[in-house]
Amino acid sequence: MKERILNGLNTFLVWNTFFVLISFIWFVAALIGKSTHVPLGLDLWMRLWDPLFTPAIGLLMAGAMVSGLSSWVMGKLQKS
Secondary structure, three states: OHHHHHHHHHHHHHHHHHHHHHHHHHHHHHHHHHHOOOOOOHHHHHHHHHHHHHHHHHHHHHHHHHHHHHHHHHHHHHHO
């Protein structure tokens, strides 16, 4: 049961990582577009920052800490 939960958490973290990376690439492209006067969605990206991207980054950080801590605890429990 624990392994299944950890595998699900790790799968979610992988997908969330890709989402955050794609969001960052979009942000960089939109900034470059704004500097060259090509509309690439910077205004839309800024509107989505609070409701979408901030929670995704927070979940990524929290999930990474939970995954690392659970792996450390399971390693300690297996040694004893």
